[in-house]
Amino acid sequence: MKREGGWTMQNKGKWWLGLLGFFGGMLCVLASAGDAASLPDLVPLVKRLKPVVVNISTTHNPPAAQKGGKMPFPEGFGNRPLDELFRRFFDQMPQESQKSHSLGSGVIVDAAGYILTNNHVIADADDIQVRLTDDREFNAKVVGKDSKTDLALIRIEGAGTLPVAQLGDSDRAEVGSWVIAIGNPFGLEATVTSGIISARGRHIGSGPYDNFLQTDAAINPGNSGGPLFNLDGAVIGINTAIFSRSGGNMGIGFAIPVNMAKSVMEQLKSHGRVTRGWLGVRIQSVTHELAKALGLDKRHGALVASVESGSPASSAGIQPGDVVVRFDGREVGQMNELPAIVAETPIGKKVRIDLMRDGKALVVEVVVAELKEKSAEMAGTDKGDASSFGASVRSLTPELREQLELEDSVRGVVVTGVEPGSSAAAAGLRAKDVIAEINRKPIRDVADFRRTLQNSKTGDALLILLFRGGEPLYLAVQLAEAGK
Structure with a gap:
């Protein structure tokens, strides 16, 4: 092989490859260093935040009937030789009290020892122990708890001035x-x-x-x-x-x-408890099909499925089929946002509600009332999707009304069957559903139902108000060609 200055061509090629590899490696290191520089350095922040986080351990004592109770025996015990002897012996032995323990976390929100945590962490606990990051332990008392949001506030005493989370x-x-x-x-x-x-x-x-x-x-x-x-x-x-x-x-x-x-x-x-605002409506999500049937330019807001009689919503003139898009100046992007916004509103406050009704904007004012524990407030009925009507119906007879446990005020036709793959099936219509309205027009009998469908054409999105299990629900059925 030809040599050049003591180097073979093969060695020279290796040298160049090595040099390229070196510079390539350096570029990777520099790139990695650049990436690392762009990532947050969490060390100082974590050191500052750790002291505001606490460890919570709880103890649940067994029911009183089990404390000091007698040794349980398996089913069928007592029918064999010596069973009575064993029973007499074990009946003298108290059953061990089986306490259960659970763990959780919390965050200090007040220097006086108030700690925020989840309700399920401390629910039904007989003893609550809080350990700070300096390993000091304290008994905690429940200040208040709220199962609806799964939040609880507890307090420890005698810990001095504590660090507080922002x-x-x-x-x-x-x-x-x-x-x-x-x-x-x-x-x-x-x-x-x-x-x-x-x-x-x-x-x-x-x-x-x-x-x-x-x-x-x-x-x-x-x-x-x-x-x-x-x-x-x-x-x-x-x-x-x-x-x-x-x-x-x-x-x-x-x-x-x-x-x-x-x-x-x-x-x-x-x-020690939570009071919440109450509007008095039952709501559901706005699907793409419902948005089209309701005349909305986009899928947003909370669709009113029903309005409770005598409620603030009823007094304000809110109707089933309205879509709440803004409440007290706060946008309602999706259904599940509205209950929280209403709940946080002060009792007695008059608020503005922006609605969409039949595709047109409408503003009403409502005075928010207090939600009572037994009120069925805001139970969302977020139901399925629709994309493509094949269903058989019959008139609602007194016998069917009793069987379906419907109120006397409900009128409509009962769905007796849904064709698989049909528009109705795709929309989520089910047997035993009661169709009360189509496109806001009452359906009193089978003739009304057929007349409405005959006046509709392929591609139309029908807004259907039905009752399922006695509860109102809107569906949008988009009519497809027969057999498709």
Whole structure:
């Protein structure tokens, strides 16, 4: 092989490849350093935030009937030789009192020892122990709790002046922004995880005021009641639930927005209970098909399915089929936002409500009343989707009315069958549904039903008011060609 100055061409090629590799590696290091420089340094922030997070452990004593009770025996015991001897012996032995324990987290919200946590962390607890980051432990007392939002306020005494968490503004928490969760997953104290806000306004079916922040910061059992911080060190949420098939973290956690928590906390601190505003409507989501049938230019707001007689909504002239798009100056983007907004409104306040009715904007004023515990307020009926009418019906007879447990005021036709793959099936119509209106026109009998369909054409979206299980519900059925 030809040599050049003692180097072979092969060696020279290796040298150039090595040089290129060196510079390539340096570029990767520099790029990584640049990426690292753009990531937040959480160390100083975490050191500052840890002292405001506490460990909560609870003890649940067994029912009084079990304390000091006699040893239980399996079914069928007492029919064999020596059974009576064993019974006499074991009856003298008191059963061990089996206490149960649970763990959770909390955040200090007042220097006088007030701590915010989840209601499910302390619910039915006989003893509540709070441990601070300096390892001091204190018994806690319940100041107040609210099962509807899963929030509770507890207090410890004798701890001196405590560090307090800054409560932020969850309305300003944007999807994609960095967050930090601190808590005690599986009893591992002061565990720190980080992630981003994955979504806002999540409805997970846990209660009437669902409006969760979703995060991918690791949240596990034991994190419940702990804070979710933004990078300014302000609490923007109270961690409360996870979505998991295994019981552990899957990157989907939920936090109660701190703005809701602040309102509840202040009432618990002042009165030990929560009072809520009441409008007196039953609502559901606006699907794309319903938006088209209602004459809306976009899918937004809360669709009024029914109005309670004598309620503030009834007095204000709100009607079934109205869509609430703004309440007291606050936009209602989706159905589950309205209950929380109404609940936070001071009792007796007169507010402006922006509605859409038959595709036209309308403004009404309403005086908010107090929600009573037995009031069926704002129970959302968020039902399925529609995309394509094949259904058989019959008139509503007295016998059917009694069988379906319908009030005398309900008129309409009863669905006796739904054709698979039809427009009605796609919209979610079911047998035993009672169709009361189509496009806001009353359906009194089968003739009305057929006449309305004959006057409709393929592609029309029919707005249907029906009763299912005695409860009102709107569906949108988009008519497709027969057989499609």
